[in-house]
Amino acid sequence: MKNLGAWLLLLSLGRALAAGRPLQLTDYYKVETAGAPAMSPDGHWVVFVRNTIVEAENSHHSELWIAPADGAGPATRLTTPAFSASAPKWSPDGKLLTFRSMRRAAGSAETETATAAGRGGRGGRGGGGTEGDTWFLHMDRASGEAFQIPGVGGTPIFSPDNKWIAFLKRTPPARAVPELTPLERLLEQRFKGRIYDWMDIRADGRGYLPDPRDPASTPPTELYVVARAGGTPRQLTTLGVDAREPVWRPDSAALALVANTHQRDEYSYERSDLWAVDLQGQIHRLTDDGFEYDSPAWSPDGKWLVVRRRQSLTDVIARKQKYGAAVDLYRMLAAGGEMANLTAEWDLIPDTPAFSPDGRFIYFAAAEGGDTQMHRMPAGGGKVEQMTHGSRNLGGFSFSAAFDRMAYTASDTTHPAEAFAGSPDGSGEKRLSGFNDGLLADVEVAGSERIQFPSKDGTRVEGWIMLPKGGKAPYPMVLAIHGGPHGAYGSGWDYEFQWLAANGYAVLYTNPRGSTGYGEKFLWATWGGWGKLDYEDVMAGVDYAVAHYPIDQKRMGVTGYSYGGFMTNWVITQTTRFAAAMTGAGISNWLSDYGTSDIPRTKESEFFGSPWQTDSNALMRSLSPITYAANAKTPTLFVHGEADLRVPIEEDEQMYMALKKQHVPAKFIRYPGNYHGGWPVWDMVHRYSQEVKWFAEFLQ
Secondary structure, X not given: OOOHHHHHHHHHHXXXXXXXXXXXXXXHHHOOEEEEEEEOOOOOEEEEEEEXXXXXXXXXXXEEEEEEOOOOOOOEEOOOOOOOEXXXXXXXXXXXEEEEEOOOOOOOOOEOOOOOXXXXXXXXXXXXXXXXXXXXXXXXXXXXXXXXXXXXXXOXXXXXXXXXXXXXXXXXXXXXXXXXXXHHHHXXXXXXXXXXXXXXXXXXXXXXXXXXXXXXXXXXXEEEEEEOOOOOOEEOOOOOOOEEEEEEOOOOOEEEEEEOOOOOOOOOOOOOEEEEEEOOOOEEEOOOOOEEEEEEEEOOOOOEEEEEEEEOHHHHHHOOOOOOOOOEEEEEEOOOOOEEEOOOOOOOOOOOOEEOOOOOEEEEEEEEOOEEEEEEEEOOOOOOEEOOOXXXXXXXXXXXXXXXXXXXXXXXXXXXXXXXXXXXXXXXXXXXXXXXXXXXXXXXOOOEEEEEEEOOOOOEEEEEEEXXXXXXXXXXXXXXXXXXXXXXXXXXXXXXXXXXXXOOOEEEEEEOOOOOOOOHHHHOOOOOOOOOHXXXXXXXXXXXXXXXXXXXXXXXXXXXXXXXXXXXXXXXHHOOOOXXXXXXXXXXXXXXXXXXXXXXXXXXXXXXXXXXXXXXXXHHHHOOHHHHHHHOOOOEEEEEEOOOOOOOOHHHHHHXXXXXHOOOOEEEEEEOOOOOOOOOHHHHHHHHHHHHHHHHHHHO
């Protein structure tokens, strides 16, 4: 060890955080999170979502809570626990709060401050609402019942003058239904299979899809507007494709939106354009240059639009680029015309922009390394300034009308996300929720240390190491690899890592090349080379951990899910350094994955083509773990959802069979009905239990 003091300091930090008993597997059900904070226009109140797990029902539940923004009083529940509620949003005058919930129809609404006894149970459904699942609360009264506004058929978007509500709604075209003969009807009733002649037949989380080319099978989302008091809605767009992200012009006379007119072309990837539509339904296309646009924002005077812009993936593939598209903020006149790149000299990815009320600044969140923070820049372009700081992941930003107060959530490695409020510059912060205070006072949690180390070629890589609770040094260690690859670990809570640490394992997690938050060159370094530079990066992290912390090199494991699962499969074919591995939804064969996954685009872009193209075929073979399966000696556990359409289960089946044929210890756990993400909580807990059992068998 080169740095005995460093790991002793980290160990003392972990002991200082210890508050009681070790973390248990069932504590997974007890972790809560705050989300989707909504600051009231006057800056006095924050409504946010309390997310919990209902173990007995194998489900998640959410409620709305409210707290004074200055932290002067405790948070209190706002909606009934009988039904889940989410997505809170204030009207501009602060008199209404809208939210999403499935509950009883108008005429039998509950008092929101009442208890839920006898009303179908938490998370239950007592019947659908008459206008979908959009509900409102009067916030200028002491208490009241949730109600619906007639004519509102989607998530409300209030006009700045409080006169109108815009919303998006699926709108099937009118067409005659062909009449079937008796035999045709009988054949249709008896047929239990699928018939399709289109290409985009599947999507993870949604299953097999109706015809995306046919507006009757896949109705477009069109934009509507209705008076705030309710009434008959008026359709503003007839694009025939999905209208998205509508935002009101400050004078309430028009809206900007994005829509992809190529949506029904299966051979074209996303390239949405910017549009504007007035209250009479007069629509104007503002862009048509082959780029992809999203997240429009109006300047306070209505003269300018700022929008995120990137090269379309279709164009990236056509040009045979060796890198992806940069995401930048552009400013343009609202009437259309030339635009200016505001972030050309800034090398990170901006989230949705927002103007300050005086029009001087543009605010946006962005990830910098492992932290997500609020940033701002001059509206006319200039230096990007980071406003908030600290080793945390912030999210869900919401501003008061005057931009003098800001609500957000924050999480770090020892705390799940809670709700906060403060100034946009990060000062005057107040914590508004403490949903996990009881749990964290009862259990031990492990601290982590941020590390930086050189990869094989000298590139600096960031990571974290978490030392275990209890046990004797040197410790067994698990290397965890994130999904993506264009994602990142960071300064946020992770139950899996805490669970491993509670069972005696050091946990190393890093952001190798391909990760977001470190600039364009770093982000696209894996194109055409998955498993090359990124493999060198994670292994350099292992070398650093072994050199600086008390790690037992004979008891090391590796794990990852999705891209992390691919990397785990890759690692066990490139080295015998690890004594055990757990692969989650990992690709083993890029050639077979191309035609069975719901995203062939990944191969067409990052592997430069399709399997029937000679060079791309060779590249896919050379970067497929199954090609090197003869080298695999590491006992490996495979976990996979049977309904996974992002990484079909046959990918891990191939690797499992390769190991078993060579007498390498392997086990496969299949989870029926599970897609790539969003697993039921019982299955997540089962997966974590099996992970620790597997590592205990080979590392302890």
